[in-house]
Amino acid sequence: MSESVHPVPTGFNARIGPGDLARLRAAAEDDTDAFWLDQARRIDWTAPPTQAGDWSFDEQDFRIRWFADGTLNLSVNCLDRHLAEHGNRTALIFEADEPGAGRTVSYRELYEETCRLANLLKSRGIGRGDRVMIYMPMIPEAAAAMLACARIGAVHSVVFGGFSPDSVAGRIEDCDAKCMITADEGVRGGKVIPLKRNVDAALDKRDVETVIVVSRTGASVPMKAGRDVAYADVRDSLAIECEPEVMAAEDPLFILYTSGSTGKPKGVVHSTGGYAVWAATTFDWVFDYRPDDIFWCTADIGWITGHSYVVYGPLVNGATSVMFDGVPNYPDFGRFWETVDRLGVTIFYTAPTAIRALMREGDGPVKAHKRTSLRLLGTVGEPINPEAWDWYWRVVGDQRCPVVDTWWQTETGGILISPFPGATPLKPGSATQPLPGIRPLLLDPDQQVLDGPASGNLCIAASWPGQMRTVWGDHDRFFQTYFSTYPGLYFTGDGCRRDADGYYWITGRVDDVINVSGHRIGTAEVESALVAHPKVAEAAVVGFPHDIKGQGIYAYVTLNAGEEGGDSLRSDLVQQVRKDIGGMAAPEKIHFTPSLPKTRSGKIMRRILRKIAEGETEGFGDTSTLADPSVVDALLAGRK
Numbered sequence: 001m002s003e004s005v006h007p008v009p010t011g012f013n014a015r016i017g018p019g020d021l022a023r024l025r026a027a028a029e030d031d032t033d034a035f036w037l038d039q040a041r042r043i044d045w046t047a048p049p050t051q052a053g054d055w056s057f058d059e060q061d062f063r064i065r066w067f068a069d070g071t072l073n074l075s076v077n078c079l080d081r082h083l084a085e086h087g088n089r090t091a092l093i094f095e096a097d098e099p100g101a102g103r104t105v106s107y108r109e110l111y112e113e114t115c116r117l118a119n120l121l122k123s124r125g126i127g128r129g130d131r132v133m134i135y136m137p138m139i140p141e142a143a144a145a146m147l148a149c150a151r152i153g154a155v156h157s158v159v160f161g162g163f164s165p166d167s168v169a170g171r172i173e174d175c176d177a178k179c180m181i182t183a184d185e186g187v188r189g190g191k192v193i194p195l196k197r198n199v200d201a202a203l204d205k206r207d208v209e210t211v212i213v214v215s216r217t218g219a220s221v222p223m224k225a226g227r228d229v230a231y232a233d234v235r236d237s238l239a240i241e242c243e244p245e246v247m248a249a250e251d252p253l254f255i256l257y258t259s260g261s262t263g264k265p266k267g268v269v270h271s272t273g274g275y276a277v278w279a280a281t282t283f284d285w286v287f288d289y290r291p292d293d294i295f296w297c298t299a300d301i302g303w304i305t306g307h308s309y310v311v312y313g314p315l316v317n318g319a320t321s322v323m324f325d326g327v328p329n330y331p332d333f334g335r336f337w338e339t340v341d342r343l344g345v346t347i348f349y350t351a352p353t354a355i356r357a358l359m360r361e362g363d364g365p366v367k368a369h370k371r372t373s374l375r376l377l378g379t380v381g382e383p384i385n386p387e388a389w390d391w392y393w394r395v396v397g398d399q400r401c402p403v404v405d406t407w408w409q410t411e412t413g414g415i416l417i418s419p420f421p422g423a424t425p426l427k428p429g430s431a432t433q434p435l436p437g438i439r440p441l442l443l444d445p446d447q448q449v450l451d452g453p454a455s456g457n458l459c460i461a462a463s464w465p466g467q468m469r470t471v472w473g474d475h476d477r478f479f480q481t482y483f484s485t486y487p488g489l490y491f492t493g494d495g496c497r498r499d500a501d502g503y504y505w506i507t508g509r510v511d512d513v514i515n516v517s518g519h520r521i522g523t524a525e526v527e528s529a530l531v532a533h534p535k536v537a538e539a540a541v542v543g544f545p546h547d548i549k550g551q552g553i554y555a556y557v558t559l560n561a562g563e564e565g566g567d568s569l570r571s572d573l574v575q576q577v578r579k580d581i582g583g584m585a586a587p588e589k590i591h592f593t594p595s596l597p598k599t600r601s602g603k604i605m606r607r608i609l610r611k612i613a614e615g616e617t618e619g620f621g622d623t624s625t626l627a628d629p630s631v632v633d634a635l636l637a638g639r640k
């Protein structure tokens with residue numbers, strides 16, 4: 001099954017067919033600068049750029065700039081420019097946790113809400129370049145908050161509502177945020193999330209000047225005089241017009257924190273102009289966008305997928321985007337498809353982990369709904385196993401809707417490897433081919449570029465407009481993390497196979513990053529949360545295959561002398577990780593062990609820990625370099 005090929009379904013009436021795609025690829029090759037400047041025409045610039053990419057991945061000359069002499073305002077591109085002809089068109093469909101309890105927001109309404117918030121931010125002294133944190137549910141005001149920052153030139157940093165107060169405090173400190181926009185509470189899967197309370201706990205560690213509190217449930221929450229502003233109290237007094245700041249293409253638009261192999265999360269910085277072009281272009285190409293589409297990306301705005309494909313990509317294109325504040329299994333496992341029918345969703349984009357969780361419940365909850373409005377399906381976040389792909393295609397899409405498996409990263413700003421739904425024959429489990437202008441390479445550990453069918457580490461040889469520009473506050477870390485492993489190339493951290501047809505099959509991270517339900521968790525962060533517990537001497541964390549989540553977290557823990565491991569300590573440690581990072585980083589398994597497998601130089605051999613976590617009992621390769629080879633037997637004996 002994994003190598004079956006699905007041609008474009010006959011009924012799929014694509015805007016971009018095979019001939020168009022071939023022309024795009026040829027244009028990107030022939031005159032790269034002209035090609036990118038052509039894509040930049042999707043944006044209304046106050047000063048159109050005359051330069052495309054100006055970049056070098058080499059250490060001496062390291063720089064990444066796109067459309068550098070162009071100026072623009074991205075909120076104008078998402079809002080103002082649609083008003084004359086499409087002011088009444090629906091920009092956002094807010095789909096609340098409770099089915100049907102949402103509302104629609106027109107482009108004009110979103111424009112006005114954005115201007116109000118922008119004016120409120122300005123009245124609190126926030127302006128160009130200031131950092132604003134957003135910690136909100138998936139409500140229209142969250143999109144308006146992002147756009148309000150873009151309007152006044154402030155840099156937003158959205159933090160997913162599942163992160164703990166400690167994580168929020170760490171991010172406020174790292175980017176030195178002046179302001180926090182939050183809500184009283186969130187509601188998901190019928191459960192209340194105490195957002196303002198979490199914010200207050202975070203601000204006890206690291207305060208900000210202003211907290212704007214949007215009302216979602218109407219709960220009464222503590223407000224600190226002078227610092228906290230209830231949006232509902234001031235909203236009607238705020239003007240519904242706000243002059244946009246003219247930004248340079250290279251001005252930062254947002255910071256989004258993401259985990260890597262080492263240290264604390266990195267603040268990934270995206271630019272204004274290049275990011276705008278990339279979000280707009282990829283949304284149009286990959287989702288074959290038409291003006292009558294209802295587009296639903298199920299991601300939270302706390303992740304890059306929500307930035308690029310709930311907010312910026314759809315709105316720049318004048319599309320109607322669904323903002324979903326629920327979960328796939330509430331009130332029941334048919335929620336997605338009930339909502340698709342009720343809203344008339346035509347394009348549906350979700351994560352493999354959700355597909356696997358729904359597949360487990362059988363076809364019934366899907367078949368209970370018509371789904372006739374759907375014309376295109378997409379996935380993102382982790383490799384999709386061919387069985388899940390096949391179920392998505394057969395059961396959800398009735399073998400009518402192309403499935404676009406889109407590979408990208410927080411760092412890439414938008415999709416890099418993906419089918420064009422009307423032009424690319426599909427292979428279940430493969431993200432297929434690079435988008436026009438994207439140049440992937442596979443390399444072996446000895447820096448050799450691999451040709452033809454091969455497996456290796458995935459690098460990208462040329463910059464693209466949506467590439468991240470720096471790590472906030474640490475430009476050297478940016479270079480070291482992504483450009484030093486393979487000099488002259490961007491290293492993605494992913495392993496990948498390329499088949500004889502030139503199709504790419506992402507095999508997963510080759511670094512110490514674990515992908516749990518599409519959430520990126522750094523092993524080093526979980527380890528440092530664990531060793532912060534007074535009874536823990538040392539910890540090593542690895543991923544293991546998980547049926548639904550893709551990967552789960554397996555923690556090996558050694559305790560201080562005299563301490564005893566047991567279920568109560570296990571739950572304390574899980575609690576510790578939840579508190580330090582958030583629920584999604586909680587280890588699934590905790591394995592107490594008297595020692596960890598180390599080389600004589602003291603390096604932990606994670607290869608062995610991964611194998612044991614995968615359930616293997618032999619085939620550990622060369623263990624002769626271990627300082628104490630008997631550790632392996634002890635680990636096997638103590639397995640959870």
Ligand code: WT7
Pocket residue numbers: 258304305379380381382383384405406407408409410411431492493494506508509515518519520
């Ligand atoms: C990592 C990036 C891109 C938005 C969501 C995740 C994995 C992502 C795919 C895919 C196989 C995928 C990679 C990548 N990944 N999409 N279609 N097939 N793997 O963003 O949190 O920055 O994670 O997600 O391992 O490096 P992220």
